[in-house]
Amino acid sequence: MDMEEWEQRHTEAFYDAKEALPYLDGMFVAYNSNIDAIRHLTEKDMIKLVGLFDEAEIQNRVAVYPREITEPVDFVARLLISMREGKAAEVPAYTEDIHKWLKEHLGFDYALMGGQAGIISNLLARLDLKKVVAYVPWLSEEQAEYFVDNGNILHPRVENGQVTLKPPAEAFKPGTGSKVNWIFEFSKDMKVTCAGSTFKVPRDNRLIISSRPKWIRLDMDREIYEQLYALFPVDGAMLSGYQMIKEEYEDGSTYKDYVERSVKVIEKLKSLNPELRIHVELTSIQNRLIRKTILTDIVARHVHSLGLDTVEVANALNVLGYEELSYSVIRKGENGIMSLYQGAVQLMKDLKLERVHVHSLGFYICILAKGHPLTLKEHRDALLFSSVLAAAQALNGKIENLTEAEAGLEVPVSAAGLEDLENFQLYCTGRKLCTPDEFEYGYIYGPDHDAILIPSKVVDRPKATVGIGDTISAGAFAAMLARMKQKQAGK
Ligand code: ADP
Secondary structure, eight states, rough: OOHHHHHHHHHHHHHHHHGGGGGGEEEEEOOOOEEEEEEEOOHHHHHHHTTSSOHHHHHHHHHHHHOOEEEEHHHHHHHHHHHHOOOEEEEEESSSSHHHHHHHHHOOSEEEESSHHHHHHHHHHHHOOOEEEEOOOTTHHHHHHHHHHHSEEEEEEEETTEEEEEGGGTOTTTTTOOOOEEEEEEEEEEEEEEETTTEOOSOEEEEEEEEOTTOOOOOOOOHHTTTTTGOOOOOEEEEEGGGGGOOOOSSOOOOHHHHHHHOOOOOOHHOOOOOOOEEEOOOOOHHHHHHHHIIIITTTTSEHHHHHHHHHHHHHHTTTTTTTHHHHHHHHHHHHHHHHHHHHHHHHHHHHHHHEEEETTTTTEEEETTTSSSHHHHHHHHHHHHHHHHHHHHSSSOOOSSSGGGGGSSBBBHHHHHHHHHHHHHHHHHSSSSSHHHHHTTEEESSSEEEEEOOBOOOOSSSTTTTTTHHHHHHHHHHHHHHHHHHHHTT
């Protein structure tokens, strides 16, 4: 495979997508967003924090090893444990009190939009889509501030029973709490003293206090559901956050209620625009029952497109009963990419999807059902566009607009990714799944599905990597829809 050629293809695909994007009317994006507050801790901070409590009480709490943060001393105890061991940890907090306490006693260095729907909405707005309709059921005043202020993000607001679209800053629900995840970073060699003993932090690491307010529900307000037409016209919907569904709630409702309502929303969206394409972005879901239910009851038969990384492919296969294939994807051995390919095909078939987009470091695979309105080259170019966005995001930690995204064009295509694809080519041509010629272009015409495999651009020393997966999926999905609209317009 020719590296130069792939660089050239990236460049052409990027500018083609840029031309196609204005053909989109809009995208609907729901459900999850939160605030990621990042704070780097110093020795001085630790002296202050420890000084706020009785040191014997802290010691006792360290011995108890709190599994959730119910009061501030739990936080200090878990922080000391993480620092002493140099281990990353994530501890849930189910109330908002700790957020208020941390804001008051520590504050953060900077805060970012977090959560898949939040990240995707901001990215699409920066790609200059005419309209991004974001919907976050728990949009608080504080959360609304993290949406970009480009004028093209709108959020439904209910006023006197009427649904209208407003900028998030005018659409938040007064009185709603915020979901803030705190990320505390600490450095190697920091000295920490508590109750007369001092230790040195063995390595750089972080403690995350993840906010899981009990009142959060993955649901849509009744009025918005009933007047969903007010959000249109949109050409696509990108849905995520289903992992927040819980098996049981204190009020007696269960996951079944929320799954059923989620499906109703999808069906209604499709009925309002039969051409509408729906993409679900997966993330890791610890609870196997919820993971399986999301795949079989929400994704299967209802949505068109699924985006996920390699670990999630393995996790999905595992709950769908393909354990061996799942292990082989995880092991990433010599056959890793072949298993990944087979796994993605299996997901497309079992979940009755039109498209499965898997991103990995160095290459992306997209499996397509037969009969899609775009050519394989057009699908390939949508993926290449997203590879440029991923590179720009890794390089600068952010993408402010399409012009800044051009920085991604300078990032080289991953040599390791190309090598993985070359191995895959040998496997495919050996089994007559494709000819060497078609593979050179990055696509395969299979008997019951088609596939795209591209090497992607990878930044050696990324500035930040959070949310790159979401950027890849959103960029490719938007570029694909834009090309479909452009073609419909006869261009
Ligand atoms: P997240 O949920 O944080 O987005 P994912 O695992 O879903 O994480 O996605 C990470 C993806 O980002 C990888 O699959 C890879 O394609 C891409 N990526 C990670 N690091 C880089 C990098 N340095 N340069 C380019 N792309 C990267």
